[in-house]
Amino acid sequence: MCRWLKLELDRKALGGRLRCKRLQRCTSLAAMGKIPALTLSGNSDDVRTKMVLVAAKAAGVDLKFEAKAGVPSIQYGMKTIKYTGAMLRFVGKCLEDTEVYGNTFFESAEVDMWLDWSLMELEDPPADLERVLKVLEKHLDQRTFVVGQRFTLADVAASIPLIHLEQQGKVTALGTATKRWLNTCKEADPVKNILGSHSPPKTAQPVVPSRPAAASATTSIASTPLIDPYSSSVRGRTEIKKILAAEDGGKGLIGQKISVCGWVKTVREAEKGKLCFVQLNDGSVPLDIQVVIHSEAKGFDTLKGKVGTGASMKCIGQIVESPGRGQAVELSVKDSGEVILFGGVDAKDYPLSKKGHSHEFLRSIAHLRPRSNLIGCVARVRAALAQATHEFFRSNGFLYVHTPLITAADCEGAGEMFQVTTMMAEAEKDGKPLPMVNGKFDYSKDFFQKPAFLTVSGQLSVENYCCSLSKVYTFGPTFRAENSHTSRHLAEFWMIEPELAFADIFDDMNIAEDYLKYCVSYAMTHNRADLDFFEDKIEKGLIKRLENLLAEPFARLTYTEAIDILIKESPKAGFGVPVEWGMDLGSEHERYLAEKVYKKPVILYNYPKDIKAFYMRLNEDNRTVAAMDVLAPAIGEVIGGSQREERLDVLDRRITEMGLEPKDYWWYRDLRRFGSVPHSGFGLGFERLIMLTTGVENIRDVIPYPRYPGHAEF
Numbered sequence: 001m002c003r004w005l006k007l008e009l010d011r012k013a014l015g016g017r018l019r020c021k022r023l024q025r026c027t028s029l030a031a032m033g034k035i036p037a038l039t040l041s042g043n044s045d046d047v048r049t050k051m052v053l054v055a056a057k058a059a060g061v062d063l064k065f066e067a068k069a070g071v072p073s074i075q076y077g078m079k080t081i082k083y084t085g086a087m088l089r090f091v092g093k094c095l096e097d098t099e100v101y102g103n104t105f106f107e108s109a110e111v112d113m114w115l116d117w118s119l120m121e122l123e124d125p126p127a128d129l130e131r132v133l134k135v136l137e138k139h140l141d142q143r144t145f146v147v148g149q150r151f152t153l154a155d156v157a158a159s160i161p162l163i164h165l166e167q168q169g170k171v172t173a174l175g176t177a178t179k180r181w182l183n184t185c186k187e188a189d190p191v192k193n194i195l196g197s198h199s200p201p202k203t204a205q206p207v208v209p210s211r212p213a214a215a216s217a218t219t220s221i222a223s224t225p226l227i228d229p230y231s232s233s234v235r236g237r238t239e240i241k242k243i244l245a246a247e248d249g250g251k252g253l254i255g256q257k258i259s260v261c262g263w264v265k266t267v268r269e270a271e272k273g274k275l276c277f278v279q280l281n282d283g284s285v286p287l288d289i290q291v292v293i294h295s296e297a298k299g300f301d302t303l304k305g306k307v308g309t310g311a312s313m314k315c316i317g318q319i320v321e322s323p324g325r326g327q328a329v330e331l332s333v334k335d336s337g338e339v340i341l342f343g344g345v346d347a348k349d350y351p352l353s354k355k356g357h358s359h360e361f362l363r364s365i366a367h368l369r370p371r372s373n374l375i376g377c378v379a380r381v382r383a384a385l386a387q388a389t390h391e392f393f394r395s396n397g398f399l400y401v402h403t404p405l406i407t408a409a410d411c412e413g414a415g416e417m418f419q420v421t422t423m424m425a426e427a428e429k430d431g432k433p434l435p436m437v438n439g440k441f442d443y444s445k446d447f448f449q450k451p452a453f454l455t456v457s458g459q460l461s462v463e464n465y466c467c468s469l470s471k472v473y474t475f476g477p478t479f480r481a482e483n484s485h486t487s488r489h490l491a492e493f494w495m496i497e498p499e500l501a502f503a504d505i506f507d508d509m510n511i512a513e514d515y516l517k518y519c520v521s522y523a524m525t526h527n528r529a530d531l532d533f534f535e536d537k538i539e540k541g542l543i544k545r546l547e548n549l550l551a552e553p554f555a556r557l558t559y560t561e562a563i564d565i566l567i568k569e570s571p572k573a574g575f576g577v578p579v580e581w582g583m584d585l586g587s588e589h590e591r592y593l594a595e596k597v598y599k600k601p602v603i604l605y606n607y608p609k610d611i612k613a614f615y616m617r618l619n620e621d622n623r624t625v626a627a628m629d630v631l632a633p634a635i636g637e638v639i640g641g642s643q644r645e646e647r648l649d650v651l652d653r654r655i656t657e658m659g660l661e662p663k664d665y666w667w668y669r670d671l672r673r674f675g676s677v678p679h680s681g682f683g684l685g686f687e688r689l690i691m692l693t694t695g696v697e698n699i700r701d702v703i704p705y706p707r708y709p710g711h712a713e714f
């Protein structure tokens with residue numbers, strides 16, 4: 001690749017405008033260029049991290065943030081940039097069309113000068129703050145900004161550490177010029193965006209902003225405001241996550257007056273009723289905050305007999321160091337604090353107690369079970385994995401397509417579909433018999449004028465979009481009317497189905513593996529506290545299993561090779577169902593391969609055609625099709641996919657062989673008549689992915705409202 005092109009691609013990756021003329025002729029190459037994202041990792045509370053984030057915002061550079069302990073650094077592909085000065089200069093120089101590094105050659109040198117000065121003099125804690133502030137006051141006396149006529153890196157480097165010191169109560173008096181300048185900086189968009197629109201000083205009362213602050217582009221805990229902007233009905237509250245999931249466990253907030261709202265997990269009285277210990281949870285983290293309510297607190301008397309497990313309340317108090325074990329800080333509610341009870345609970349009626357419950361019991365109270373630790377953790381991981389799914393496909397250029405839920409086509413040809421009809425309700429309403437013709441139901445009288453069903457897969461519909469937009473995926477509910485009572489099947493489940501044009505079965509395997517790993521690593525980064533809960537309560541060794549999944553390439557072998565291995569292993573393994581070529585592998589065989597033979601996920605491909613669907617591409621051998629399944633330890637099959645049959649004559653033969661009617665698939669066949677291309681795709685059962693990531697063994701516990709035979713309540 002030409003050097004200029006590479007440079008311009010890099011510049012584009014950083015969010016800048018492309019200038020190179022040559023590149024305009026090479027747009028197709030640009031589309032192919034694999035451009036790594038620019039990422040800053042560091043502690044979100046670290047002033048250096050904040051400086052770099054503000055500088056990137058000011059420079060218009062797309063900088064992804066990843067919370068991580070340790071010294072902040074920027075990663076770009078394999079390259080790393082460390083040290084605050086170097087990082088600030090780097091983001092300042094990324095793009096040609098910004099002025100954050102000054103407007104002229106001389107201004108840039110001035111920016112450099114003040115950058116070095118600030119990094120040296122405003123280090124935390126500064127050696128001699130009074131002297132430093134004097135220098136700054138003198139410099140700013142006749143100026144709006146530190147250098148030139150606009151907000152530059154010099155302002156970033158000086159203002160952010162000062163704001164930080166101010167928040168810690170270390171700045172007592174500022175000169176008039178410095179105050180004016182600092183206010184200007186605080187009002188600058190990049191600063192507001194990263195630090196939040198209001199940074200409460202140390203002992204501020206909770207304030208409800210009149211207008212909700214715009215969500216920050218970066219999603220670090222520190223860059224969102226301490227007080228939730230959408231909490232006006234309770235006059236402001238802080239999410240418990242902001243306190244307990246902070247890297248210092250909330251210690252940085254000691255001394256601050258804070259309000260929290262939530263549901264009581266446990267309550268305990270002490271000192272003859274003069275103290276009340278409450279564990280409060282608001283769902284933002286799997287951790288409860290300990291609230292110690294003293295009898296002199298306003299509202300204390302209203303709690304008597306009403307605050308049991310499940311009650312909802314708001315507590316206003318001060319964050320103090322916790323003398324107890326298990327938490328760094330707690331909320332102390334004394335005479336200047338207040339407790340407000342929203343909804344009390346009569347302990348004898350509330351079905352959830354503080355001790356654990358069986359998963360079966362929780363299912364019977366699906367409306368209340370989100371308050372259990374288990375279902376709370378599952379819900380957070382489920383949401384994160386959905387987010388990861390969209391992020392993965394979007395960043396790889398896939399379009400999200402909504403495929404219909406009601407369909408007249410049976411994708412799998414399996415016939416286990418839920419029928420959608422209004423005939424029965426109408427007949428019942430009118431008291432008339434169902435319309436019949438020649439001894440069969442007369443569907444021409446039905447809503448869709450033909451039999452219609454809930455979809456079992458979005459694949460056939462998404463293929464149409466694939467054969468025009470190249471890379472697409474669908475993600476939605478699918479339905480199977482199997483009378484199955486196992487812990488692995490549901491009548492309603494969610495499926496992710498990507499479809500790629502100009503791709504064979506090996507491309508399909510590559511994307512499946514990359515996607516699975518992306519999701520697992522996303523949960524490891526964003527949901528560590530939830531995963532720790534699963535490790536502790538559900539599956540010992542879960543984290544290790546997930547690390548293993550990420551560590552190595554998945555094993556890949558053909559179905560025929562797998563059968564050979566399984567036959568050899570049979571005497572030792574003692575399978576319930578004997579192994580022979582042509583059989584559909586059972587979960588005992590699949591798990592044996594993944595857990596015992598390879599000890600990691602395995603992709604099997606080239607299955608016998610007779611056990612697979614009609615749309616899978618027939619291989620040269622005429623006996624197998626280009627189908628693949630991903631099998632994971634502890635779970636079994638998580639993904640099933642194939643290269644699709646793109647040759648019309650072969651497809652027609654297969655449809656007929658399977659006892660289906662080619663005319664029912666007229667539109668699917670049209671794609672093979674007009675501009676047919678090799679293409680591939682797969683389906684991943686979303687609930688299986690959650691089971692894989694959490695270790696939860698019953699599929700009914702990873703979906704909010706499980707649907708299975710006899711169960712459609714809630």
Ligand SMILES: NC(=O)C[C@H](N)C(=O)O
Binds near residue numbers: 412457498641682
């Ligand atoms: N999109 C897919 O390949 C999934 C496949 N149709 C299934 O239902 O298993």
